[in-house]
Amino acid sequence: MKPINVGLLGIGTVGGGTYTVLTRNQEEITRRAGRPIRIVKVADRNLALAKEVTKGEVEVTDDAFAVVTDPNVDIVVELIGGYTVAKELVLKAIENGKHVVTANKALLAVHGNEIFAAAQKKGVIVAFEAAVAGGIPIIKALREGLTANRIEWIAGIINGTTNFILTEMREKGLDFADVLKEAQRLGYAEADPTFDVEGIDAAHKLTIMSAIGFGIPMQFDKAYTEGITKLTGDDIRYAEELGYRVKLLGITRKTEKGVELRVHPTLIPEKRLIANVNGAMNAVLVMGDAVGPTMYYGAGAGAEPTASSVVADLVDVTRMHTADPHHRVPHLAFQPDQLSDLPILPMEDVRTSYYLRLRAQDKPGVLADITRILADQEISIDAMLQKEPDEGEDQADIIILTHITVERNINQAIAKIEALPTINGKVIRIRMESLSR
Numbered sequence: 494m495k496p497i498n499v500g501l502l503g504i505g506t507v508g509g510g511t512y513t514v515l516t517r518n519q520e521e522i523t524r525r526a527g528r529p530i531r532i533v534k535v536a537d538r539n540l541a542l543a544k545e546v547t548k549g550e551v552e553v554t555d556d557a558f559a560v561v562t563d564p565n566v567d568i569v570v571e572l573i574g575g576y577t578v579a580k581e582l583v584l585k586a587i588e589n590g591k592h593v594v595t596a597n598k599a600l601l602a603v604h605g606n607e608i609f610a611a612a613q614k615k616g617v618i619v620a621f622e623a624a625v626a627g628g629i630p631i632i633k634a635l636r637e638g639l640t641a642n643r644i645e646w647i648a649g650i651i652n653g654t655t656n657f658i659l660t661e662m663r664e665k666g667l668d669f670a671d672v673l674k675e676a677q678r679l680g681y682a683e684a685d686p687t688f689d690v691e692g693i694d695a696a697h698k699l700t701i702m703s704a705i706g707f708g709i710p711m712q713f714d715k716a717y718t719e720g721i722t723k724l725t726g727d728d729i730r731y732a733e734e735l736g737y738r739v740k741l742l743g744i745t746r747k748t749e750k751g752v753e754l755r756v757h758p759t760l761i762p763e764k765r766l767i768a769n770v771n772g773a774m775n776a777v778l779v780m781g782d783a784v785g786p787t788m789y790y791g792a793g794a795g796a797e798p799t800a801s802s803v804v805a806d807l808v809d810v811t812r813m814h815t816a817d818p819h820h821r822v823p824h825l826a827f828q829p830d831q832l833s834d835l836p837i838l839p840m841e842d843v844r845t846s847y848y849l850r851l852r853a854q855d856k857p858g859v860l861a862d863i864t865r866i867l868a869d870q871e872i873s874i875d876a877m878l879q880k881e882p883d884e885g886e887d888q889a890d891i892i893i894l895t896h897i898t899v900e901r902n903i904n905q906a907i908a909k910i911e912a913l914p915t916i917n918g919k920v921i922r923i924r925m926e927s928l929s930r
């Protein structure tokens with residue numbers, strides 16, 4: 494059996510894991526793919542690292558362009574990351590008739606429409622299972638396993654770094670900065686960790702899932718993105734007192750008016766399975782009209798878990814490589830000429846429920862003012878918690894959980910509450926999802 498030849502770009506965390514897994518499981522992988530999958534060339538600008546990992550077994554270079562133009566290479570695996578050089582390399586590989594496997598969600602969320610169009614035109618495959626939720630085969634599930642369904646919504650913990658940080662902060666009371674350093678040491682974090690902690694990485698992944706789930710183009714620029722950097726230990730504790738966990742969730746939902754596309758810290762009832770997904774683990778809930786709720790759980794980051802998806806894509810591409818391009822599974826689940834122009838909903842039109850925390854002076858009438866403002870905005874209260882003022886203080890925290898309302902109304906209510914003379918500082922707002930409907 495003639496091997497299929499792979500050129501590997503980047504042999505860092507995921508590239509190294511890919512090299513190891515492919516080498517270690519060569520025999521099983523060949524039995525599944527139908528022919529050997531062989532890495533023939535590795536490019537990394539850190540040539541010493543490339544030599545160390547490959548131990549002289551394959552040709553190494555520091556010039557990635559020498560790989561994407563090499564006539565001997567059938568599939569290019571892009572694991573260097575970023576939007577600029579990676580984009581040039583992927584487009585060059587496609588132009589040269591090579592299939593591409595990538596873990597680069599940033600690249601796909603921002604330039605995916607262009608990349609998939611180029612691949613379609615050239616008749617090559619771009620596979621990206623590792624780009625979303627690392628080792629979890631969520632792309633496969635959405636694109637193939639659930640094709641009978643109208644997908645209603647997708648909600649997931651899709652960033653390992655932030656879930657690791659939130660878990661360590663909650664369980665061990667550790668400091669944000671220290672936990673982030675540990676996530677970086679473990680190879681979970683992006684090259685620029687602001688992508689993780691500000692929710693940008695999760696928004697990249699959510700953009701990809703939304704496109705596949707609903708048959709719409711990638712629209713990362715329209716995603717609402719809020720990270721975990723402003724979350725306080727107080728809010729995490731109060732949420733727990735009320736029976737909730739705080740998770741950074743990516744949520745995309747199809748409504749009649751448009752598609753919600755949002756990443757933000759979210760209160761989830763603690764009894765939900767997904768509320769108990771801890772550490773760098775990821776989980777994605779998908780609601781289909783026929784199947785109902787389904788959940789996918791596993792390692793969302795790290796060398797070998799992510800390599801598991803990269804290698805699965807290599808097997809897929811090897812199996813499909815000789816098929817007529819019209820008979821392959823479409824890149825984004827829907828046929829490319831069947832995309833819908835359903836708009837992304839502005840955040841103000843999103844409907845959800847809210848956790849509000851405010852610091853109020855301990856005076857009569859304060860609560861009445863707040864409840865009147867909420868009622869004027871047609872927001873009804875689900876639960877309320879009033880903390881006793883600390884010793885010697887005349888201010889106390891009030892926590893309010895609302896029923897579902899539209900974000901525009903809550904924004905107006907918050908502005909009015911903040912304007913009350915009895916309220917100090919900003920109202921803290923965290924969105925809540927029951928994940929049951």
Ligand SMILES: NC(=O)c1ccc[n+]([C@@H]2O[C@H](COP(=O)([O-])OP(=O)(O)OC[C@H]3O[C@@H](n4cnc5c(N)ncnc54)[C@H](O)[C@@H]3O)[C@@H](O)[C@H]2O)c1
Nearest residue numbers: 503504505506507537538539572573574596597794795799
């Ligand atoms: N680390 C994870 O858990 C994980 C999980 C899923 C997806 N990803 C994605 O996988 C990709 C790689 O991430 P990583 O964590 O392995 O990064 P990394 O920094 O560990 O590895 C990247 C490698 O690429 C090399 N490189 C960078 N620019 C290059 C260039 N122009 N030419 C040649 N080599 C170059 C670097 O020297 C490095 O060895 C990124 O797109 C990332 O978002 C990472």
Ligand SMILES: N[C@@H](CCO)C(=O)O
Nearest residue numbers: 652653654681683794
């Ligand atoms: N930085 C990402 C890597 C996996 O995509 C995370 O923490 O989830």
Ligand code: NA
Nearest residue numbers: 622625627629
């Ligand atoms: Na995946």
